[in-house]
Amino acid sequence: MTLLRLDEVTVRFGRRDALDAVDLEVAEHETVSVLGPSGSGKSTMLRVVAGLQRPDTGRVWLAGRDQGGVPTHRRGVGLMFQDHQLFPQRDVGGNVAFGLRMRKMGRAEADRRVAELLELVGLPGAQRRPVDSLSGGEQQRVALARALAPRPKLLMLDEPLGQLDRGLRERLVVELRELFGRLGTTVLAVTHDQGEAFALADRVVVMENGRIAQTGTPLEVWQRPATEFVARFLGFDNVVEAIVHGEVADTVWGKLPVPPGSRPGPGRLLVRPAGVRLTDPEEGLACTVVARTFRGDHVALILRLPDPAAPRLEASCALRDAPEAGARAGVVIDPADVVLLDPEP
Numbered sequence: 001m002t003l004l005r006l007d008e009v010t011v012r013f014g015r016r017d018a019l020d021a022v023d024l025e026v027a028e029h030e031t032v033s034v035l036g037p038s039g040s041g042k043s044t045m046l047r048v049v050a051g052l053q054r055p056d057t058g059r060v061w062l063a064g065r066d067q068g069g070v071p072t073h074r075r076g077v078g079l080m081f082q083d084h085q086l087f088p089q090r091d092v093g094g095n096v097a098f099g100l101r102m103r104k105m106g107r108a109e110a111d112r113r114v115a116e117l118l119e120l121v122g123l124p125g126a127q128r129r130p131v132d133s134l135s136g137g138e139q140q141r142v143a144l145a146r147a148l149a150p151r152p153k154l155l156m157l158d159e160p161l162g163q164l165d166r167g168l169r170e171r172l173v174v175e176l177r178e179l180f181g182r183l184g185t186t187v188l189a190v191t192h193d194q195g196e197a198f199a200l201a202d203r204v205v206v207m208e209n210g211r212i213a214q215t216g217t218p219l220e221v222w223q224r225p226a227t228e229f230v231a232r233f234l235g236f237d238n239v240v241e242a243i244v245h246g247e248v249a250d251t252v253w254g255k256l257p258v259p260p261g262s263r264p265g266p267g268r269l270l271v272r273p274a275g276v277r278l279t280d281p282e283e284g285l286a287c288t289v290v291a292r293t294f295r296g297d298h299v300a301l302i303l304r305l306p307d308p309a310a311p312r313l314e315a316s317c318a319l320r321d322a323p324e325a326g327a328r329a330g331v332v333i334d335p336a337d338v339v340l341l342d343p344e345p
């Protein structure tokens with residue numbers, strides 16, 4: 001069942017469309033991550049759904065009801081923002097109970113709910129701790145418990161882990177995903193960090209200038225970025241001009257295979273770095289390694305081709321196989337990692 005629906009939602013600031021006729025559906029129990037560069041309209045989307053921003057045109061539906069004119073506190077949405085804005089003068093319990101008091105829940109029931117939520121976010125018994133005695137990660141959990149306490153239909157997170165260091169973020173993302181799965185929460189999360197978005201979501205939405213550039217499962221978007229914008233946003237820079245005929249494309253990197261049924265004629269191709277395989281210098285496309293960057297579980301190589309007009313190629317290589325900078329190598333491209341990109345709208 002669809003819980004949230006945006007129908008051609010447009011928000012204009014002056015002459016700029018922060019959101020431009022956006023359509024989106026989020027199913028019950030689904031976690032959707034909205035991803036995109038700064039200024040692409042992510043926060044505006046959340047604000048419109050929360051009722052903090054009126055759309056100029058279009059409609060927002062929650063659980064089948066048009067939200068036009070419905071104020072924020074009656075929408076049944078939970079919000080957790082980047083600067084998690086805990087009340088410093090209240091203790092942890094007071095913070096988590098905040099939304100419950102607003103809803104006039106009785107003290108005993110509220111206490112029970114607070115205890116249950118603190119348990120859930122991994123801070124059992126922390127009710128009386130002052131919030132300024134908590135670490136960043138603990139404060140984040142309190143903010144999450146506070147947002148979840150009124151059992152919102154939809155939980156919205158805006159850069160929920162933005163301030164935290166990488167290791168903690170990676171751990172919390174796993175915990176959040178597990179928690180949302182267990183609670184069956186429907187989540188719309190905004191982040192500019194693709195790792196976080198992909199790890200958290202059942203589905204990702206990539207925004208570009210107030211429009212949805214692509215939506216799909218993390219795997220679909222990662223394996224098949226729809227456009228050059230999405231590909232580059234995900235950090236894929238092996239993009240090249242191509243002329244497609246049948247199942248091959250002519251490029252300055254040689255003839256590359258494209259999937260059957262590909263649009264013939266001029267276009268642009270992405271070659272995912274994982275599909276750039278190194279072989280003997282005598283085989284495949286001759287190239288020289290110009291740079292080599294250690295990336296933890298692999299090495300990123302930048303390869304130069306003899307043709308000075310040809311864009312450099314990035315290859316992703318296992319640590320033990322990575323040649324030194326200056327080495328000569330041959331390159332073979334795996335058809336499974338070649339993507340014919342849609343023209344930019």
Ligand SMILES: Nc1ncnc2c1ncn2[C@@H]1O[C@H](COP(=O)(O)OP(=O)(O)OP(=O)(O)O)[C@@H](O)[C@H]1O
Nearest residue numbers: 013016018036037038039040041042043044045192
């Ligand atoms: N209140 C406002 N008044 C004028 N312009 C605004 C306002 N809020 C947002 N904008 C503009 O709308 C566009 C989209 O902003 P938005 O905050 O939604 O982007 P974002 O993708 O969330 O960016 P970030 O990742 O930097 O938070 C931007 O160009 C922004 O400058």
